[in-house]
Amino acid sequence: MSHGPVGGDEPSIFGDEEFSSGRSAVRIAGVAALGGLLFGYDSAVINGAVKSIQEHFDISDNTLGWAVGSALLGAAGGALFAGRLADRVGRLAVMKIAAVLFLFSAIGTGLAHHITLIFVFRIIGGIAVGAASVIAPAYIAETSPPGIRGRLGSLQQLAIVSGIFLSLAVDALLAHLAGGASEELWLGQPAWRWMFYMMAVPAVVYGLLAFTIPESPRYLVATHRIPEARRVLTMLLGQKNLEVTINRIQETIEREDQPSWRDLRKPTGGIYSIVWIGLALSIFQQFVGINVIFYYSNVLWEAVGYGESKAFLITVITSVTNIVTTLIAIALIDKIGRKPLLLIGSAGMGVTLATMAVIFGTAPLVDGKPELHGATGTIALIAANLFVVAFGMSWGPVVWVLLGEMFPNRIRAAALGLAAAGQWLANFLITWTFPGLRHHLGTAYGFYALCAVLSFLFVWKWVRETKGVSLEDMHAELMADEKPAIGSG
Numbered sequence: 001m002s003h004g005p006v007g008g009d010e011p012s013i014f015g016d017e018e019f020s021s022g023r024s025a026v027r028i029a030g031v032a033a034l035g036g037l038l039f040g041y042d043s044a045v046i047n048g049a050v051k052s053i054q055e056h057f058d059i060s061d062n063t064l065g066w067a068v069g070s071a072l073l074g075a076a077g078g079a080l081f082a083g084r085l086a087d088r089v090g091r092l093a094v095m096k097i098a099a100v101l102f103l104f105s106a107i108g109t110g111l112a113h114h115i116t117l118i119f120v121f122r123i124i125g126g127i128a129v130g131a132a133s134v135i136a137p138a139y140i141a142e143t144s145p146p147g148i149r150g151r152l153g154s155l156q157q158l159a160i161v162s163g164i165f166l167s168l169a170v171d172a173l174l175a176h177l178a179g180g181a182s183e184e185l186w187l188g189q190p191a192w193r194w195m196f197y198m199m200a201v202p203a204v205v206y207g208l209l210a211f212t213i214p215e216s217p218r219y220l221v222a223t224h225r226i227p228e229a230r231r232v233l234t235m236l237l238g239q240k241n242l243e244v245t246i247n248r249i250q251e252t253i254e255r256e257d258q259p260s261w262r263d264l265r266k267p268t269g270g271i272y273s274i275v276w277i278g279l280a281l282s283i284f285q286q287f288v289g290i291n292v293i294f295y296y297s298n299v300l301w302e303a304v305g306y307g308e309s310k311a312f313l314i315t316v317i318t319s320v321t322n323i324v325t326t327l328i329a330i331a332l333i334d335k336i337g338r339k340p341l342l343l344i345g346s347a348g349m350g351v352t353l354a355t356m357a358v359i360f361g362t363a364p365l366v367d368g369k370p371e372l373h374g375a376t377g378t379i380a381l382i383a384a385n386l387f388v389v390a391f392g393m394s395w396g397p398v399v400w401v402l403l404g405e406m407f408p409n410r411i412r413a414a415a416l417g418l419a420a421a422g423q424w425l426a427n428f429l430i431t432w433t434f435p436g437l438r439h440h441l442g443t444a445y446g447f448y449a450l451c452a453v454l455s456f457l458f459v460w461k462w463v464r465e466t467k468g469v470s471l472e473d474m475h476a477e478l479m480a481d482e483k484p485a486i487g488s489g
Helices: 022-057 061-089 090-112 117-143 145-178 191-197 200-212 219-224 226-237 242-255 273-287 290-303 308-336 338-364 377-392 395-405 409-437 441-462 471-480
Strands: 184-186
Touching: 022 061, 022 090, 022 117, 022 191, 022 308, 061 090, 061 117, 061 219, 061 409, 090 117, 090 191, 090 200, 117 219, 117 395, 117 409, 145 184, 145 191, 145 308, 145 395, 184 191, 191 200, 191 308, 200 377, 219 226, 219 441, 226 338, 242 395, 273 290, 273 441, 290 377, 290 409, 308 395, 338 377, 338 395, 338 441, 377 395, 395 409, 395 441, 409 441
Parallel strands: none
Antiparallel strands: none
């Protein structure tokens, strides 16, 4: 696994006092984060098409779970190998490749006339999602000063939730225009196919904008393209301490050994505890069931008595809520810190998920489906949106920020790749199992609530605050204090 795209010493090199062009940093980070928009779009676009795909191809709940979750298997692979590829061809090249794969997936999934082709093209889109999930935060970290590192890193999550909103809004509009997701819209194609075709638009925009931002200065120095590195650093820093900065980058690159998965093991045996902590954060982020809301929300709300049109509207409102709360997190993350936000979020998710578990678990069944009477439907709807609030202001953006900064430089590449792959696999397990669990919603939400409670205890015990700490100081402390308590053998 490569060290380049997911690590290095750049965030500390760009000291606050030296960083002269905040607007350049925001613009560059914003374009890079658009990969997150496609990430969110690709992840959620399936929501509006789930019911139609199951009916059109006449598939079981288990096969449907595979159809929805196949993209996540591709994402795990993309996350694992994006780093090494970015070291070979550059960060921008990987962004452009991801855009092409997104485009290919959009058109291919829309045209697919067999469920196997749905699997194939969803996996291709997933590879792009996984690559974007690693490259975007890494690239942003390499061009961000410590004082705003958290906020710029959070742009990735903002782009993700914006992509979710965009895809759900487009899905709802297309279904409305056609009179239903399965109804014919344009060119003899049903609306659900156009939901996938529309993903081609942001894919093209992302690919074109990738030509407007500079290559990472660290990659340029590592590949001995010093004149280009000078131009990029001049844009970011001005002329102040330019050669000193380049020399510091060269020194750090020269000090680093060729990265390997073996770096995750301590000299005394076992895996570094920080690796297990990062992996656990990734898994908990998915095991609270957030993506059930965005992958299956239409099916969920229809299952409890709402019509298709109202289910689409509820889902869009939920996605807007997600955007607003992500903006709150961006405003707070560099002020109150990462750990407090995670603890607040875990507590909120535990309460809201437990509420949903009780409501759905005690609701009477009509034709095998829970029927919510009176105020229970309203309470369930409020609880679902408050769950999104709790997640959106905490675990959504904060985990991505922590994963980009918590690992020691020497092992950051392999550790972040492993954590990202673990996150996608956890996402797949939740996504794959839900079609069967939707007939036992009380049990499903009870499990998610338990995971939220466990996430609180985990953060309280094991997660360290990284707000305002330089990466070098933090990493030196972590490596010096490493204990064989976790993962030691």
